[in-house]
Amino acid sequence: MQKKDNGAERSEIRENLESKLFLMRKVRFIIGMCISLWGLLFWFFNVSGFNPAMLFLLVFLEMFINQPYRFIISRINNLNWVLLLHQILDVILITLCMYYFGGTDAYFIIVVYSLIIIFAGVVVTIKSSFLIAGLCSLSYLIVFNLEFFKIIPKGHVFNLNLNPPLSIIMGVFISISLFLIAYVSSFLAKIILKKSEESRDAMHKLKFAEDAMVQAEKLAVVGQFASGIIHEIKNPLGVILSGVEYLENEIADKPDLRVSLEKIRQSALNANSIIKDVLNFSRPNDQKLEIIDLNTTLNDNIRLLKEVSVGPNIQVIKEFSRDPLMVRINTNQFEQVFFNIFMNACEAMPNGGKVTIRTYSSEYQQKGLKSGFRDSSCFMFGEKISVLEIQDEGVGIPEENMPRLFEPFFTTKQNKENAGLGLAICRRIINAHKGEIEIKSMPKEGTIVIVRLPLFEESKRR
């Protein structure tokens, strides 16, 4: 596993470097086009002293470097050196252009130097921008000193002799150049924005991971002690219940004592129910998965619940998808989830009301992560999912309780059998099925619980 992780990491780093190299290639192409246009313009207007051969040689060199990228990259292991070499070549080419267009008098070249320095900092690394700035300064100083000490002739300053048509064309051309610079800048701005978003997402993920770790630690404590505690509590419960059973037979003629015994029995059964929830919550997930139609399973469950648990004032409305919704789940666990959510919906309406159960397929749309009352999910944006919504017309959930809904042992219910583990168990089961659960609620308007599960497609069957 370690080797695979390192291999995957190296592959990711290499992909990253390759994308940077191709980006540099694009930018270099744009700069080359700009310079070529200048050259064409000078040539067209027969600017005195202009030697097109020299200019186009420079442009050719610049384009030539771009061509063998794929060949080079596929054969070289250490792309960091390739990246560095390209930046150095850029500096040399731009310095040669500077010299050709007027040497140290060609002040426009500061703009081009600035571009490649900013580019290095944003695309490559912060250190690269300082390295390139250093190289640019050094190159400029070398040309300056060579000119000053007359080791090389001074760079040619072209006398443009601007007349109205030429000046208009020059103006248009300068505008085009500026738009090209804007294009490159927007490119860089997008990269900065993307990095900023990634950084924000990373912060969210980190926060969520920290919250999850805290929860996991709580759960680990529960799990660790659960078996021992359950055993230690269930045994005395067994004594109480079997003792009550025995005494009931002995006091058949004393109805008031029977009432008291019944109360003892009921309390013991409530405690047993809570212990069952804790046991259920603490045990590892058994994932015997089946491919089922969600609508069919829900129909069966609703029928059963209506017969057994739901009061006469609860009206169940089904709005199922027309097509089957195939999902790969552990049926028993899913039934447990549905039961918990459905019973919560019914209990939220003590005087009766409508529970709407809705199913449909969709493409996952939610971006980013939210903490509190929605889980993070394993879904990719646009992934096909099946959605189950259970909506009630109850009193709703107060805003301050929303972030705690999935917290183990958190409950606002008054009945003593409730350990506050229902939604925590639901979340655990849904997460184990690579799904997510979300709760939306408005006080006095009701609550909607949304369960999203991966949609099983035949093409994905292995």
Place this chain on the structure above:
Amino acid sequence: MKKKILMIDDEEDFCYFTKKNLEKTREFDVIIETNPEKGIRVAAEQQPDLVLLDIIMPELDGSEVAFRLVNDARTKDIPIIFLTCLADEKDLGRYDGLSMVGGRPFIAKPCQTPELVRVIKEVLERKQNQ
């Protein structure tokens, strides 16, 4: 004729009431042993018709007791019903009316006497039919 049941469980109070409730049906005589080692000896000596065996016990757990009973020629044919706190009925697979794990009948504690009686009778009947 009453059936003889040996109950091996370290929880003395649970054994006390279970014995009372089973004997009240007038169908069973119940022997209690809270010490599993002694329980194995009593099983060999008394030859009960059935053993009710707790799983989690401090000195020797139920699975080890069962192993010894099954591997002793004197007790290998005595049917065993396991008692467990660490599961409930829903978790134990049901086969033909009995909760079974690994081919052995289980009862989840706490259990009601009518259910316990039903399971005991079912196991004894199957044993007789073998």
